[in-house]
Amino acid sequence: MSDSRPEGGTALTRLSRLGYALPAQAPSDAEKYVPYRHDGATVHVAGQLPYLDGELAVRGLLGRDVAVQAARALARQAAVNALAVAASAVGNLDRVRIVQMLVFVASTSDFGEQSRVADAASELLVEVLGEGGRHARTAIGVAALPQNSPVEIQLICTTT
Amino acid sequence: MSDSRPEGGTALTRLSRLGYALPAQAPSDAEKYVPYRHDGATVHVAGQLPYLDGELAVRGLLGRDVAVQAARALARQAAVNALAVAASAVGNLDRVRIVQMLVFVASTSDFGEQSRVADAASELLVEVLGEGGRHARTAIGVAALPQNSPVEIQLICTTT
């Protein structure tokens, strides 16, 4: 039907083939807020950093400390963490439908490749969810992010 | 039921106990846009600066000009101003239910404590609204904000 249609198996299988596990609970420094909130059928997922096993592997700015390839891996990890929250909100990763993704890239004032960083997260969403992973997106370069993370991702989702 | 359940009285009473009054109308430099807009039952509140009596008490960047504690007070004030708009949209502060909060913190490139600033606003929402104040959240560090405000807050709400 479309070349963005994912190969067979569940979304979890496809995620696993890409080398990612879904964290039991997306890591967060959140006691003051919740990982997601429903508004009718819409799910707002809190901004996710690229934590892996409770650690941020890389800190700093694109254009100064962090290369685009490294940031692309971080963007994928942050997207996986956001998917974990979305899956727990919806009850099943296969039923998650992405509506909108905001990608924040900690950037020097002269860095202009935020889209290449964000593309890595966009690709992952479509690889895992197929048509349900296609989304509107806004990528911007910010001065700094919590914990000096190079990347942060916020999703708005719904259920297929 | 939950330790985030607010003590008795109205939301306005709880706000008052915290030392805040609800401004009659949230201050804004807005003639070109509106303080809120409905999309069905969802209310989008325009970004709010920490104006108090028409003044911005502090200007500048976290990590250079403004301490975390001072910025936390500004985040609470911006949240109060956003609540004022939400209350006027919904008709009653007690019926406001927060869905999502975006917290923008004007930051140097090496500042990484945006979450501590945002936590102050998150706490206030729960103290005032209880369960209805619990929200998904994204905190980011931006280069600068209108009027050189250190903090700006945007809310998405609905009605309980």
Next chain:
Amino acid sequence: MSDSRPEGGTALTRLSRLGYALPAQAPSDAEKYVPYRHDGATVHVAGQLPYLDGELAVRGLLGRDVAVQAARALARQAAVNALAVAASAVGNLDRVRIVQMLVFVASTSDFGEQSRVADAASELLVEVLGEGGRHARTAIGVAALPQNSPVEIQLICTTT
């Protein structure tokens, strides 16, 4: 009824009187994501840069490289591009109703006039759509934007 009520004719006519054509398809570097996504009746439009005929006329930061007047023209162009996407989502520019606009302005840390830049986009929306163009808005100053664009605009819309 209101002085924001547009003069006669279609929204396209009013846009044309302001000197803008609606691009056939809003330009974008997007193969990895889609220009818009529906969530029920709500339309999330992907972030739009001020491309005109496939080109970004100006690059750089407010407060260093780009004057406010030049950035206001870019904000209007980005808003036109976002309207083009919204019109294709809704099927008819006259039926587009704007809910929320996020305006990102690439700024030095001492620039504080993001609202003046964003006002140009807000004015255009109301000039073209009348009451349906009135929106909640958040304007922020970011470190950098894709392609070193000085301005990026994201819209949430619905249908009148």
